[in-house]
Amino acid sequence: MSGMxxxxxxxxxxxxxxxxxxxxxxxxIGVNMLVDRLAxxxxxxxxxxxxxxxxxGTVSVLQNLQDPVTLRLFYSRRLGSAVPAYGAYAExxxxxxxxxxxVSGGKVRLEVFDPEPFSETEDRALAYGLQGVPVDQSxxxxxxxxxxxxxxxxxxxxxxxxxxxxxxxxxxxxRLVFELSNPRRPVVGVMSTLPVNGDPRMxxxxxxxxxxxxxxxxxTLRQFFTVQDVALDAQRIADDVQVxxxxxxxxxxxxxxxxxxxxxxxxxxxxxxxxxxxxxxxxRPGPGGQPPRQTxxxxxxxxxxxxxxxxxxxxxxxLRGAWRVRANPNDRVQAVDYVAWFNLxxxxxxxxxxxxxxxxxxxxxxxxxxxxxEGATIEMEPLLTSSDRSMRASVERxxxxxxxxxxxxxxxxxxxxRTIGARFRGAVPSAFPEGPPPPAEGAERPxxxxxxxxxxxxxxxxxxxxxxxxxxxxxxxxxxxxxGQQVATPFSDNGALVANLVDAFAGGDALISLRSRGxxxxxxxxxxxxxxxxxxxxxxxxxELTERLxxxxxxxxxxxxxxxxxxxxxxAVITAEQRAEIDAARAQILQTRQQLRxxxxxxxxxxxxxxxxxxxxxxxxxxxxLTLFAIGLGVARRRRRAAARA
Numbered sequence: 075m076s077g078m079x080x081x082x083x084x085x086x087x088x089x090x091x092x093x094x095x096x097x098x099x100x101x102x103i104g105v106n107m108l109v110d111r112l113a114x115x116x117x118x119x120x121x122x123x124x125x126x127x128x129x130x131g132t133v134s135v136l137q138n139l140q141d142p143v144t145l146r147l148f149y150s151r152r153l154g155s156a157v158p159a160y161g162a163y164a165e166x167x168x169x170x171x172x173x174x175x176x177v178s179g180g181k182v183r184l185e186v187f188d189p190e191p192f193s194e195t196e197d198r199a200l201a202y203g204l205q206g207v208p209v210d211q212s213x214x215x216x217x218x219x220x221x222x223x224x225x226x227x228x229x230x231x232x233x234x235x236x237x238x239x240x241x242x243x244x245x246x247x248x249r250l251v252f253e254l255s256n257p258r259r260p261v262v263g264v265m266s267t268l269p270v271n272g273d274p275r276m277x278x279x280x281x282x283x284x285x286x287x288x289x290x291x292x293x294t295l296r297q298f299f300t301v302q303d304v305a306l307d308a309q310r311i312a313d314d315v316q317v318x319x320x321x322x323x324x325x326x327x328x329x330x331x332x333x334x335x336x337x338x339x340x341x342x343x344x345x346x347x348x349x350x351x352x353x354x355x356x357x358r359p360g361p362g363g364q365p366p367r368q369t370x371x372x373x374x375x376x377x378x379x380x381x382x383x384x385x386x387x388x389x390x391x392x393l394r395g396a397w398r399v400r401a402n403p404n405d406r407v408q409a410v411d412y413v414a415w416f417n418l419x420x421x422x423x424x425x426x427x428x429x430x431x432x433x434x435x436x437x438x439x440x441x442x443x444x445x446x447x448e449g450a451t452i453e454m455e456p457l458l459t460s461s462d463r464s465m466r467a468s469v470e471r472x473x474x475x476x477x478x479x480x481x482x483x484x485x486x487x488x489x490x491x492r493t494i495g496a497r498f499r500g501a502v503p504s505a506f507p508e509g510p511p512p513p514a515e516g517a518e519r520p521x522x523x524x525x526x527x528x529x530x531x532x533x534x535x536x537x538x539x540x541x542x543x544x545x546x547x548x549x550x551x552x553x554x555x556x557x558g559q560q561v562a563t564p565f566s567d568n569g570a571l572v573a574n575l576v577d578a579f580a581g582g583d584a585l586i587s588l589r590s591r592g593x594x595x596x597x598x599x600x601x602x603x604x605x606x607x608x609x610x611x612x613x614x615x616x617x618e619l620t621e622r623l624x625x626x627x628x629x630x631x632x633x634x635x636x637x638x639x640x641x642x643x644x645x646a647v648i649t650a651e652q653r654a655e656i657d658a659a660r661a662q663i664l665q666t667r668q669q670l671r672x673x674x675x676x677x678x679x680x681x682x683x684x685x686x687x688x689x690x691x692x693x694x695x696x697x698x699x700l701t702l703f704a705i706g707l708g709v710a711r712r713r714r715r716a717a718a719r720a
Contacts, residue, residue, distance in 0.1 A: 220250070348539075459491050
């Protein structure tokens with residue numbers, strides 16, 4: 075019969091299928107061996123935020139290494155056993171370091187150590203300055219840090235990999251490698267009309283007090299960088315200056331503006347602090363003993379042709395984070411919110427930029443705003459942003475003895491957010507298309523003036539902050555005398571902001587291009603939403619039941635003490651009515667406690683149900699899909715055979 079299959083044919087098909095499976099297995103093994111031999115780095119990064127894919131800036135740093143760099147990872151495996159989250163993070167750190175080795179073509183060498191207690195490896199980790207952390211009460215130290223060295227025995231370390239900084243893991247590793255390949259301290263030029271290096275007149279007037287001392291941020295910069303003062307009439311910025319800070323520029327000659335312009339055109343990094351009203355300048359007497367009449371600054375001659383606008387005729391007022399200041403002596407209130415001075419916190423500090431993501435608070439005073447010019451092509455990344463409880467106001471409102479109470483009374487938030495400081499990147503034209511301006515009368519043009527550049531060489535990198543008071547000590551640091559020593563205690567992160575900006579710019583275009591990359595530990599957002607909804611739904615009921623329970627317990631105590639409903643002293647013998655009321659109160663307490671437990675269980679019911687479904691999906695979803703695929707494939711093959719026999 076045509077529909078029957080002989081035993082010999084069935085056996086032949088069985089052997090054919092077995093040989094096919096065996097051939098497929100041999101082919102898969104062979105392909106894996108071939109790929110491992112010919113393309114050992116071939117891999118696919120399926121993480122949503124491309125956690126294991128190096129950015130173009132990192133690849134550029136690694137491929138341009140001239141001398142080898144050795145990285146030594148010290149990781150105590152016991153840490154991963156005690157805290158699994160650290161184990162997962164350690165796997166990511168090691169995988170990324172192995173990627174650095176592969177991309178560098180062997181210029182980066184990786185060594186991994188497991189420092190056991192009281193071993194030579196632990197002594198080596200301590201010699202590098204890595205941080206040991208006790209894992210339990212026994213006092214045993216565990217390590218999770220990195221030490222890098224170059225041929226000159228220069229060292230750079232990550233004392234301990236903190237999970238809170240995982241988003242900037244690539245930046246930290248690339249900066250470490252970059253600094254080992256460029257061991258010289260970066261040179262930072264500072265051009266300022268403010269006395270950032272100290273004011274001798276103030277020191278004489280205050281008899282050596284802190285008023286005339288150098289700004290605290292300058293002392294921070296000198297700890298990490300080589301700082302050069304740049305004259306306000308400079309006609310050329312030195313070639314070794316990598317980052318130039320221009321602070322509160324007022325009345326700069328065209329020749330100096332041209333020098334700044336050409337510095338940017340040659341690839342120099344520029345950080346600008348302008349201000350619609352400098353509180354610091356207004357608080358210091360001028361040469362004649364009176365406060366200066368002009369307290370604003372701008373760099374419009376350069377910024378506007380580059381596509382950047384930083385107005386100097388208005389300020390930003392913000393109710394969120396406003397400082398409490400002393401009110402007018404004639405007012406009845408003693409303190410009032412001064413909305414022109416405020417702290418930037420939370421979402422006002424960019425979380426995607428390395429310079430601001432780890433900061434807690436930055437304080438600004440009488441700050442303006444920055445924005446891109448109309449039709450500008452330069453990229454803008456906000457760093458400091460006001461809250462939506464802000465508004466714009468004319469600069470006259472905060473000049474000449476402002477009234478904080480009146481400003482607050484007239485304050486009306488418009489729901490918009492203003493960018494106070496931003497990073498700009500892009501190709502820009504020279505602000506002097508006609509070439510260098512003529513020198514001032516009696517001055518000569520430098521003989522070594524570089525050739526004029528009409529456009530920037532590659533993308534220009536700038537930071538513009540429309541507030542110079544962010545550098546003033548009184549808005550971010552308290553300086554106290556401690557047995558003759560001046561001790562500075564920061565209460566805001568203004569100094570860290572400046573150091574971070576210079577640090578990122580000193581690393582060149584490669585480090586500037588790096589961004590936060592996300593975290594390997596992803597939160598269960600659906601579960602978190604259910605938890606918040608459940609908490610909001612049942613918290614009110616829980617509070618009502620708790621109040622009822624407390625009232626009943628209070629009534630029971632009164633009954634036991636023999637007090638009647640009206641508060642009169644009852645007899646020592648408890649009557650039958652009082653006994654019945656006591657029993658009823660006890661029953662109500664038991665019932666309320668049961669209801670309260672039920673509410674607290676309801677708080678977890680939805681979450682536990684979702685967690686159960688997640689476990690089912692994680693465990694059974696893949697096998698179920700494979701089973702359905704196999705069944706579908708079998709049905710399709712049977713239908714094809716039936717169609718072929720027909």
